[in-house]
Amino acid sequence: MNKYLVTFLLLVVYNISAQNNLNIQQLKEGYYTKNKKVFIGNFPNNFIDFKSTFGWNDKLDKPNALYSEANDFIKYFFELSSNNENCKKKIIKIACQAKWEADAVNYFHMNLVLLVEKDENFDKMLQTLDDKDLNEFWRFYFDIENLIYSQKLYIILDASMKEKAMSVFNILKKERSNESDKHRKLYKYQIFDKDGYSNLRKYGNSKSDVIEKIENNEIINVLDNSEDWWFIQTNKGLVGFVHKSRIKVKN
Numbered sequence: 001m002n003k004y005l006v007t008f009l010l011l012v013v014y015n016i017s018a019q020n021n022l023n024i025q026q027l028k029e030g031y032y033t034k035n036k037k038v039f040i041g042n043f044p045n046n047f048i049d050f051k052s053t054f055g056w057n058d059k060l061d062k063p064n065a066l067y068s069e070a071n072d073f074i075k076y077f078f079e080l081s082s083n084n085e086n087c088k089k090k091i092i093k094i095a096c097q098a099k100w101e102a103d104a105v106n107y108f109h110m111n112l113v114l115l116v117e118k119d120e121n122f123d124k125m126l127q128t129l130d131d132k133d134l135n136e137f138w139r140f141y142f143d144i145e146n147l148i149y150s151q152k153l154y155i156i157l158d159a160s161m162k163e164k165a166m167s168v169f170n171i172l173k174k175e176r177s178n179e180s181d182k183h184r185k186l187y188k189y190q191i192f193d194k195d196g197y198s199n200l201r202k203y204g205n206s207k208s209d210v211i212e213k214i215e216n217n218e219i220i221n222v223l224d225n226s227e228d229w230w231f232i233q234t235n236k237g238l239v240g241f242v243h244k245s246r247i248k249v250k251n
Contacts, residue, residue: 024053024065031073036080043077045090047097054104070104078111081119088125091115096129096136100143112141117156126164138168148224148231151239155202155211188250189232191218191242198246200238204229211240219250 023042030039044050054070056063066073081087095112098105116122126134142150142165154162154169191198191214198216201208204227214220214234220242224231229241 027053027073028066028069031076036084039076040080040084040087040090043073043087043090045093047094047099050094050098050108051105055101056103067104071107074104074107074111078115081115085125088115088119088122092125092129092137095140096133098140098143100140109140109143113153113156116141116161123158123161126161134164135168138165139172141165142169142172151223151233152231155239189220189222189247190250191216191220191246192248193246198242200232200234200240200242201229202240204231204241206243208241212236212238214242220247222247 026038027042029035030037030042044053052064054064054066054073056067077087078091081091091112094108098108100106100109126137129137142153144150144153150169150172154165157165193216196216197213200211200214202211203209212234219235221233222230223233223239225244228244230244230247231239232242232247233239
């Protein structure tokens with residue numbers, strides 16, 4: 001290879017590395033001084049940069065620059081997103097490129113779920129995406145090995161989001177349908193309530209929205225019975241929560 005070309009390539013790599021180091025220093029400065037403009041401006045703008053800043057370096061088997069501080073930085077960025085559209089744009093861009101993994105990516109995913117659930121205007125921003133990016137966004141949103149948790153992520157969506165996310169959710173559900181995860185074994189149970197029916201709720205508490213009333217003796221599938229409110233699926237395919245006291249084993 002021409003020695004001038006080699007020199008040029010080395011200079012390019014050096015400049016990129018130097019710029020990345022500068023961005024990280026400015027990101028840290030923005031965080032610790034709570035300079036929102038500097039912090040937001042230097043927060044990673046894509047998934048590759050996100051991982052190279054907050055993730056684990058698999059090639060070198062060591063943490064990247066802000067690995068140990070990742071959760072604090074990510075949490076602050078999501079807090080700022082409530083009143084900042086540029087933050088949300090970066091979040092969406094990262095999510096459209098992301099693949100789930102542990103540590104920083106997992107924490108980013110957890111905060112993304114809360115943002116999707118609670119931000120009433122987030123759906124409007126998703127509507128600006130083309131079909132490919134929108135599908136990639138939802139694929140990351142549902143990118144959890146535990147199918148039960150993926151189903152919980154689906155039911156918290158509003159009607160408009162469910163319609164757009166349904167095809168991606170069904171594809172992932174089918175991909176995992178033959179896995180042997182013990183949490184996804186289906187057991188047959190019946191509804192039994194002195195009132196003649198029980199409420200299927202969106203969340204596991206008595207004040208949560210009612211999805212549907214389930215009549216006594218209806219056969220249901222229990223997807224998760226690890227807590228007092230069991231996560232179940234009706235014979236119509238609806239999923240939600242019913243208190244365990246309203247459920248009995250099918251005879």
